[in-house]
Amino acid sequence: MSCVVTFFLLLVLIILLIVICAVFSSVMTRFQYIVFLMDRRNLDIAVLLLTVFVAIGFLSILFEFVLWCAAYVNMCCFHMVIITRLIVMFACIGLFAGYIVSMNKLVDRTQLEKNLVFTLKNLYFGEYNTDPFSANWNAIQVEYKSCGVHGPGDYSDSVWHKNNKPFKAPLTCCKEIEKYYDSTDEAFSSSPPKVYKKLTVTYKVDYIQKCNNLTLQANKDTSPIKPQGSLGPVQDDLKRNLAHNGGMIALMILILILQFLILVVTIAVCCSVKREQHDREEMRRLLYGKDKK
Known part of the structure; x- marks a missing residue:
C-alpha cells in the first residue's frame, strides 16, 4: 500500500513540475516587452534557479524509481532513497528561497526606474x-x-x-x-x-x-x-x-510539501521492510533452533 502511495505522489510531483514550467512560460510571455527594458541579471538568476529546481525534481524522481525497484533486494537502496530525498529537499528549499530573493530584486523600484528612464530618454525613437x-x-x-x-x-x-x-x-x-x-x-x-x-x-x-x-x-x-x-x-x-505570482509560489510550495511527504512515506516503508526482514530472521532462527534440538 505504501508503495502505491509513493508512486501516486511521484506522479503528482511530475504533473506539478510540468504545470510550473507552463505557468512560468505564460507569465514570461505576458511580460516579455517590459522585461526587455529591464536589467535582466536578476531575472536570469531566477530563471536558472527555477530550471535547476525543476531539473532536480525530475532527476530525483528517476533516481528514486530505480532505487525503489532495487530496494526490496538490497536494503541499502532504501537508505540511499532517504538520503537522496533529504538532499533534494534541502536543495529545493534553498533554490526556492533564492528564486524569491532574485524576483524581489528584479522589481526593486530604484533599479527598475533607472532602466526605464535610460531606455526612454536614449533609446526611444517614436510611435x-x-x-x-x-x-x-x-x-x-x-x-x-x-x-x-x-x-x-x-x-x-x-x-x-x-x-x-x-x-x-x-x-x-x-x-x-x-x-x-x-x-x-x-x-x-x-x-x-x-x-x-x-x-x-x-x-x-x-x-x-x-x-x-x-x-x-x-x-x-x-x-x-x-x-x-x-x-x-x-x-x-x-x-x-511576476515576482509575487501566487500561482508560481503555490506550485513551488506544493512541490516542497510533496518532496517531504514522499520522504515520510519512504521512511515508513523502509521501517516496515526492516521489521519484516527482522521478523523473518527471528522465525528462521527459531525454526533452525528447534531443528537442532
Whole structure:
C-alpha cells in the first residue's frame, strides 16, 4: 500500500513540475516587452534557479524509481532513497528561497526606474518605429494608459524630443490611443532571435492632429495626454503577477510539501521492510533452533 502511495505522489510531483514550467512560460510571455527594458541579471538568476529546481525534481524522481525497484533486494537502496530525498529537499528549499530573493530584486523600484528612464530618454525613437525599445515602450504606454516613466515631462530632454520638436509627447501618450492601435507580434532580427510586442497604428487623421497639437500646459482634466507615468503601474503589475505570482509560489510550495511527504512515506516503508526482514530472521532462527534440538 505504501508503495502505491509513493508512486501516486511521484506522479503528482511530475504533473506539478510540468504545470510550473507552463505557468512560468505564460507569465514570461505576458511580460516579455517590459522585461526587455529591464536589467535582466536578476531575472536570469531566477530563471536558472527555477530550471535547476525543476531539473532536480525530475532527476530525483528517476533516481528514486530505480532505487525503489532495487530496494526490496538490497536494503541499502532504501537508505540511499532517504538520503537522496533529504538532499533534494534541502536543495529545493534553498533554490526556492533564492528564486524569491532574485524576483524581489528584479522589481526593486530604484533599479527598475533607472532602466526605464535610460531606455526612454536614449533609446526611444517614436510611435512608428519598429525597433524593440520603441515598440516595447509604445506597448507599455498603451497597455498601462501611461506616459513616460514619471509623466509626460520625461520626454523634454529625450532623444525623441530632439528629433520631434515642437511635439511634447508621442502619440502613444494620448488618451484613448488604444482604440487606434492594434497589438501584434513581430519578429525582430537579433541574436538569439526574439519576438517583441509591436503596435501598428490605424490612421485616424483628426485624432492624430488633435494629439500632435497638444501642449503640456493644458489642464489635466481636458488634456488628451495621459498624466500618469508608467513606473508605478508597471512595478505594481510586475510585483503582483511576476515576482509575487501566487500561482508560481503555490506550485513551488506544493512541490516542497510533496518532496517531504514522499520522504515520510519512504521512511515508513523502509521501517516496515526492516521489521519484516527482522521478523523473518527471528522465525528462521527459531525454526533452525528447534531443528537442532
